[in-house]
Amino acid sequence: MIRIGCTLIALFFTAGLASAGEPDPATPEGDPTRAEYWRHCSIDGFPAAACGGTASSCPPGTLMSPISWIGTCRNPVDGKRYILSYNDCCGKGPCGQAFAHRNEGDKPVYYAQKSNDVGWCMGPADAVYNSTVSIVIGVEAEDEE
C-alpha cells in the first residue's frame, strides 16, 4: 500500500511541516517526540515516540512491521552517520502527531525498497499504518569509494 493516502491524512492532522532543522537544544540529541529529531531524517509519517511509543518501540496496541526501509542520518552530537531501520507500527489508525516529512535518501517509488512512500504494514503486521520507529542498527563510516 502506498503511503500517499497517509500523507494526505497527515496534512489534515497537522498544522505544518517539520523543517529539516537542528535538534531540540533541551537535550544533547534532541527530542524524539518531535519531527526534527535527528533519527527521523528519513521519515515520511508519524514518529512512534510522539504516539505513545519510543524512537525504537511501537505504541501500545500496534504491531511493528517485520520489514522496513533503511536509511542513514547524521547524529549532530558526534557527527557520525548512523544506519537506521524505519519500521512501521501498524494496527491502529494514523497517529496524527508530529508529522515528519523528511526525506533524506528517499527515492521515487519505482525504487520501492528505497522509497519512504511505501507502506510497510505487511504480513503479520498487515493493517492500517499508525506511526514509524527509527531504530539505530549500525554506524556508517566514511565512504572509501
Next chain:
Amino acid sequence: MKRLAALASVALATLASIALATAAAGDPQSDYMLQCQGCHRADGSGFGESVPDLRDSVGRFLEVPGGRAFLVQVPGSAQSPLSDARLAGVLNWMIERFGPARVAAGFEPYDAEEVATLRTPLLDVAAVRARLLAGIAESP
C-alpha cells in the same frame, strides 16, 4: 500471538541497538544493511513468500546452471545503486554469511568484471527462479 511477536521484534531491535554493527560504507555488510536488509532482514530470513529466505539457500543457486547469473540479475541486485565491484562484494558476503556452508567454503567469488557482464535485469524473475529451484530440488 501478535503481542508476543511485537515484543520479540522490540527485543530484537533493542539488542540490535545495543550491539551496533560498525561498518564502513562500501564494505559488504554495510551495503547489505543499506540495500538488502530492509526486506531480507538482518538474519536473512526474508518475509513469507514475498521475500526469499537466504539462509542455507542463496548459495545453492551456484550449484545449478544459470544460478550464478541469476543472483546478479534479480531486481535487488541488478537494479541496486551499487557499483559492480560493491555488488560483487555484497553477493560474496551473502553467500559466505548465509550459506549453505558447503558452498561458501569453496565457491569462486564474484568480481566486478563478472558482475558487469551478467548484470542484465530479468524480464520474468519468477519464472527463472521457479526453473532454478526445480533444478536445485533435483540436485543432491
